[in-house]
Amino acid sequence: MGEIRKLVSENEFTKFVDIVANAYPGILANAPQEKQKFKEFLINKQQEDAGVEFYGLFREQQLIAGMRIHYYEMNLYSKRIDIGGVGLVAVDLLHKKERAAKELIEQFLQTFKAKGVHLVALYPFRPDFYKNMGFGYGSSIHQYLLEPASFPKGKTKEHLIYVNEEDSEQLAACYNRFAESKHGLIYKTVHEWKALFKNSENRIIAFKKEDKIYGYMVFTFRKQSETNFMLNNLVIKECIYETPVSLMALCTFLNSQVDQVSRIEWNTQDEHVRFLVNDARNGSTELIPSVYHPSATTGIGLMYRIINVKGFITYLRHIQYFTPDLKWKLTVTDSFFPENQGEYLLQVKQGFLEIMEEKDYEVEVKIDISELSSLLMGVVSLKELYIYSKVEISHPTFLNVLNTLFNTLDKPMCLTAF
Structure with missing residues (x-):
């Protein structure tokens, strides 16, 4: 057993970044400049965002593991509740298999129970590992690769506009109304909205009518070839719609991209997309016996725990x-x-x-x-x-x-x- 407490000093964050770089080499390069930049990001995140804190597990006064915890609000069957989140759970390579992660998660559960929170959630690096800790599966995600022409073409796109940070209040109001109608949605924090606009890769369009936003889409592009710059996919990062009219306008926009993008990449928990589009196949020529055409790739991720x-x-x-x-x-x-x-x-x-x-x-x-x-x-x-x-x-x-x-x-x- 060790001491688990909030990270406070720059040296503690430096050590934590080293641990993260070894635990997740795929997301953080083991290079001084990259680690320095990431450390500054973590420190600023904790200082400026009241909804995020970083904790470390210390043994013999040495940091051997850490985690990031989140304070969120969520719609639970039309009731707004507090929910705890945990991420970036990382253990020093020299201290693997020493139950460090177990101690961190135990502290995570105790922290939120002490605050009167009854539900927590996480994205697992291994679902079976966290299922043994009492976490249960959430809804699956479905990854579609759809041709632009498969989206329905409506009558007009006249109410679609580009939006920027000046429109953030109206965008947030649209999201919050949508969240109030969808069980499980977590309400976005002010810092999440800032991050959305800060990412230069994001493009955001919205359906706006009579000075009110009724739907929006955040998307980026992903190149499909190193030699042909004209081969790109459009990646939907977030698609929010309050009405059939706003959804149809967004679909019409996607339909009109047929001459520019190969496929629309859409990760969604909507199980019924095949009823929206004309062709839900993903482009594969294979068949699943007896005659089933490959459509979405399904994944398990978010897990809940009472x-x-x-x-x-x-x-x-x-x-x-x-x-x-x-x-x-x-x-x-x-x-x-x-x-x-x-x-x-x-x-x-x-x-x-x-x-x-x-x-x-x-x-x-x-x-x-x-x-x-x-x-x-x-x-x-x-x-x-x-x-x-x-x-x-x-x-x-x-x-x-x-x-x-x-x-x-x-x-x-x-x-x-x-």
Whole structure:
């Protein structure tokens, strides 16, 4: 065991950057100028952004590992809640397999639980590693490679404009309205908006009508050849739309790029893109048996973790469930964070979920915190978990009723990288 505390001195950040350069050589070159620039970025980030802090694990007064934590707000089923995030978890090469990452994550969970936060999230370097720590899978991402002509062509693009930092307030207002309608979306911070405009590679267009932005798209270009400068893909980094009209205008813009770009690269959690475009194939000539055409490449990434089961359940009290009244017992195992496991007596009464004091119940559900996190976030159904033997139900005759209870939950969407 060691001491975990916030990084404060320049020397501590210098050591942390060295650790990061060795842990993630693909994102940070082991060159003095690059590391100096990255160190200055981290120090400025912590000083200027109240939503970001860097912590280090010290043993015998030596920094051997570190992490970056985030303080976010998220839409949870139309309720705005606090959520913790962690990233840039890095361990010195000489101290691998010494449970340093475990200590960091334990501290991360304790930090946010102490602040009254009931949910945290991360992007895993290895999903299985963090699943063993109780994190559950979030929604998958789908990477499409679409021909511009496959996007629908609307009647006009007259309301599309380029936007810059002067339009940031209207852009943020559009995003916030969109976030209020999408379970799982994390609200952008002021520093995220600044970073969006600071990146010179970003191009931003918006649908603006009557002095109000109803949708926007952030995109870049990716060259496809070292010898032919005319071969490029358009990469959608963010696509926000409040109305069918604003979406159609953005699609019309993409359709009109047919003479300039080869493919539109779009990473999205939308499972229904094939209903939007005319051709969702990715250009491959292969077939998946029997006759299925390759479309999107699917990936797993963002993972959620409930760190206070009772507290999280109180977040769900405003949701109306269209199920009969039911008294049930929820038994949760959490081997990584034992203080979080336990038995909870719940009931659905007149369509609303609540914690009850009575000891009698009709059915018991046993589940691990990893699967519970995915279930209560709306990622997976109870019936699927039951079929996969990831949940135990004392009386399987209640399966359909319980499944209906959780089927009222929407799948989460997240556009925030951290």
